[in-house]
Amino acid sequence: xxxxxxxxxxxxxxxxxxxxxxxxxxxxxxxxxxxxxxxxxxxxxxxxxxxxxxxxxxxxxxxxxxxxxxxxxxxxxxxxxxxxxxxxxxxxxxxxxxxxxxxxxxxxxxxxxxxxxxxxxxxxxxxxxxxxxxxxxxxxxxxxxxxxxxxxxxxxxxxxxxxxxxxxxxxxxxxxxxxxxxxxxxxxxxxxxxxxxxxxxxxxxxxxxxxxxxxxxxxxxxxxxxxxxxxxxxxxxxxxxxxxxxxxxxxxxxxxxxxxxxxxxxx
Numbered sequence: 001x002x003x004x005x006x007x008x009x010x011x012x013x014x015x016x017x018x019x020x021x022x023x024x025x026x027x028x029x030x031x032x033x034x035x036x037x038x039x040x041x042x043x044x045x046x047x048x049x050x051x052x053x054x055x056x057x058x059x060x061x062x063x064x065x066x067x068x069x070x071x072x073x074x075x076x077x078x079x080x081x082x083x084x085x086x087x088x089x090x091x092x093x094x095x096x097x098x099x100x101x102x103x104x105x106x107x108x109x110x111x112x113x114x115x116x117x118x119x120x121x122x123x124x125x126x127x128x129x130x131x132x133x134x135x136x137x138x139x140x141x142x143x144x145x146x147x148x149x150x151x152x153x154x155x156x157x158x159x160x161x162x163x164x165x166x167x168x169x170x171x172x173x174x175x176x177x178x179x180x181x182x183x184x185x186x187x188x189x190x191x192x193x194x195x196x197x198x199x200x201x202x203x204x205x206x207x208x209x210x211x212x213x214x215x216x217x218x219x220x221x222x223x224x225x226x227x228x229x230x231x232x233x234x235x236x237x238x239x240x241x242x243x244x245x246x247x248x249x250x251x252x253x254x255x256x257x258x259x260x261x262x263x264x265x266x267x
Contacts, residue, residue: 005263006031009047009055009068011240011254013129016210018237020254022262023048028055035233036244036252037265042227044259046070068258087146103148105140107161107190107202108133109183111173116161118148129208132170132239135183138203139194159193167223171241171251174217180207211238221249226256231265 006022013019020031046058047068062070087099102121107114108128119127121141128136139155142148156163187205194200213236221243224230232246242252 005261007045007047007057008257008260008262011258013126016129016212018212018242018254020257023055023057031262033234033237033242036230036242036246038230039263039265040227040230040257041261041263043261044068045261046073047259049073064259087144087149099145101145103142103145104138105142105148105151105155106136106138107155108136109186110134110165110170111176111178112182112186113165113169113173114161114186115165116152116155116159116163118142118145118152120145125206125208129211130239132211132241133208134178135180135187135205135207137187137190137205140200140202158197159190167253170239171221171223174215174221174238174243174251175219177216178209183207212236213238213243217243217249219249221251223251223253226253226260229265 004024006024008020009023009028010021011019018033020033021028022031044064046060046062046064048055048057049069050056056073058070058073060070060072062072064070067074098120103118104121104124105116105118106124106128107116108131110133115131115133116139117127117131124136124138140151142151152163155161184205191202194202215236215238230244230250230252232244232250234242234244235249236243237254240253240255242254244250244252
């Protein structure tokens with residue numbers, strides 16, 4: 001029998017501890033993540049907003065497709081939504097504080113797969129944990145988001161390092177032993193290349209090895225659709241993925257849960 005229904009409003013990491021926040025009965029609570037006994041809805045609705053640490057549900061309960069928030073709930077934080085991915089200025093047009101903030105361009109390792117990215121200098125490590133990286137290093141500090149995005153795209157194009165790693169690539173790594181020595185070797189090669197080509201003095205290699213999961217897995221992990229019933233014992237988390245044991249090991253993409261209704265099922 002189905003029990004209470006909640007609205008999943010946030011998924012993130014506190015150091016190496018994943019946190020799922022839900023809204024129900026006019027309260028925000030963190031949901032304990034030990035077992036999967038959920039029915040997850042198909043429709044995604046705006047997650048509302050946090051302002052001055054107070055949660056405000058979306059007043060229109062709007063359906064959303066490509067973002068967790070509707071335009072009304074996001075506009076106080078993101079005046080021009082496209083700037084979240086491709087900033088059009090250094091912040092002087094709309095005054096968005098994030099765009100004028102110092103940013104870091106980094107190169108991350110997923111196993112020995114590489115990815116180049118950029119983020120606010122205030123949350124580099126947090127961002128890489130959210131993404132499930134195994135290691136990373138800072139390539140350059142830039143004065144604003146626009147400059148960082150320009151360098152990110154340039155390095156991606158010239159060094160042939162992608163800006164995105166796809167879900168199936170990352171899931172396949174769950175069955176491979178992490179080769180830290182190989183990561184260190186690739187890092188040393190990149191240091192030389194960045195110095196010779198761009199005269200950049202990149203930062204030290206930082207490893208991220210404390211995710212709450214034991215790897216490598218001894219069987220293949222299978223991605224599942226977000227909507228529907230999920231039941232089984234959780235065996236770990238890494239980046240955006242929750243892994244749980246049912247008849248096989250299943251992988252749930254947690255950011256895609258956000259915005260959906262989540263119903264706890266009776267045991």
